[in-house]
Amino acid sequence: MEKKDTFLLGEKEFSSRFILGSGKYSMKLIEAAVKNAEAQMITLAVRRMNTNQQENIIDYIPEDVTLLPNTSGARDAKEAVYIAKMAREIGCGNFVKVEIMRDSKYLLPDNTETVKATEMLVKEGFVVLPYMYPDLYTARDLANAGAAAVMPLASPIGSNKGLATKDFIQILIDEIDLPIIVDAGIGKPSEACAAMEMGAAAIMANTALATAGDIPAMAEAFKHAIIAGRNAYLAGLGRVLERGAQASDPLTGFLRD
């Protein structure tokens, strides 16, 4: 029997490699997006769930979809832990995406504090997915701290600029024995496809959907692109020659032994 292509986060198995963001578009569209994307995981900000609002974002998420609450709003490790515990208390489960930003302009993650928070949260029994700036040493520290995956950014969050950090993400894919989930900056399905071809385990996107003309349709487009990229990766990409054609006579043809 053919083995199902899945990946593990903590002890949970996922077959969908598309993680949806939820923060930037209407709640009613979340349901449609999740369905069209066939997503099994959706991120949502604890700060957004911290509400009595009649229309709570959580009501629009199908029950079989795993919630990935994020700690946005945290400015250091201590605050991230506080927010993660809040998420657990309001019934969001054990998963947490660590987001620690100390810059309100670019919202770049603070790698140092992220490592600290990951250490603390793993000890508290969370399945921790840290959002980080793609740096090899940080990724190793996160793996050593017990992270379930590493989530490097492709380009600044919300920018839709695509794989600006491509080479560094590739290093993480090659060197870290954890799922590498490309997060932030992916603007187009083609970019998601490219990241999957590189060997990323999954893609997370929010703004790319939120700014699309038809959000559910774009969710579906991403699904197909991610599947295509994954299949290409599994099939083994052919060589791509960087500089012109290869000489047909081998350079080492003179060797006689």
Next chain:
Amino acid sequence: MEEKAKVQAGLQNQFYVDSEKLSDSVLKKKHELEQNPASRTNYMEYEEGMERINSDIMEKVLHEMEHYHYEEYTEADVRQALAKDRCSIEDFKALLSPAAQPYLEEMAAKAKQETSKHFGNTVYMFTPLYLANYCENYCVYCGFNCYNDISRKQLTKEEIEKEMKIIADSGMEEILLLTGESRVKSSIEYIGEACKTAKKYFRNIGLEIYPVNSDEYRYLHECGADYVTVFQETYHGDKYETLHLMGHKRVFPYRFEAQERALMGGMRGVAFSALLGLADFRKDALATALHAYYLQRKYPYAEYSLSCPRLRPIINNNKINPLDVHESQLCQILCAYRIFLPFVGITVSSRETKQFRDGIVKIAATKVSAGVSTGIGDHESKYTGQEEGEAGDEQFEIADDRSFGQMYQELSEEGLQPVMNDYVYVRR
């Protein structure tokens, strides 16, 4: 032109109003303040008890403002600014200039794109709650000024709780607490107690009160407040001096540094504004944005937001208006703000009409007030139609009186996502 001629030509507001209730000696003092600059204190001098901090931000902002000659910018500068990915201070100056006015539609398109990248289609909602309208300042354009004959009131602890409950029951989760600027009547402790009560009913508590020292901001943060709004009103020192004739608000630098002291006190975010129509609005808009810009460079983790109030009529002076800041100028300013500072919140208050607010939330604004009363203790009558007791008079007239429910529904119908809270309080 003479002052009188300017007023007659509609180039200047006539702010001075003498109440019949003022005694001769009080009137004499008022007139002396209005007419004799020498009778007024030095507006650049800190008063006793006012904290001084080590900061060069005021100097930087004022320097840029003073050297901003907006008439020098050309349409080519504007086109260049619009073509760029990142908006520099120079580009921002071009976008604020008169040369940009024909490009309003292009600016709106770019602003909309930036807003959607950073905020998606969400719109945050809040409501202000005025705790008191006692004031020790004489700011000539303000309905609360100490010489204006209005009905004064301060809410008691019980009244505060009652008002908050009514507001919270409507569904609102973010509240902005305001007072007139009277330290005697509305003490730090009084405001702190109001914050503690608010914490029971709301997720996010903002303050728009008189500027205080950083240790006082810290105390208020510990009581539950996390966002501080201070309007500089105008960044033109000379003009500021002629509008704020008496009281601690007269001290320009202490007010300017309020946001920085608030951040030093542990507040998560700060908001800025000029009151458009008081002075040269292009320069004031530049200074407002740069005030946030430079502070963000110094305190990058904090959250920032801008407001954009225009002058409104007040009780006893219904002629006050925003002069040359028409809706298209206001729209230009807001688009320029958004393009220059894509990450900041932009609040549009109920001073503006429904039509303007509905339009601007689709382009640049990210936060609107609803169910607004700028009076004291009148939420019950406004929200439920029940009249009870005496209410205090309003600070200014509002133009959009939609209730929370109406606003929520109408924003949703426009394809926007009304958000009650996107915020977690963490004590710093």
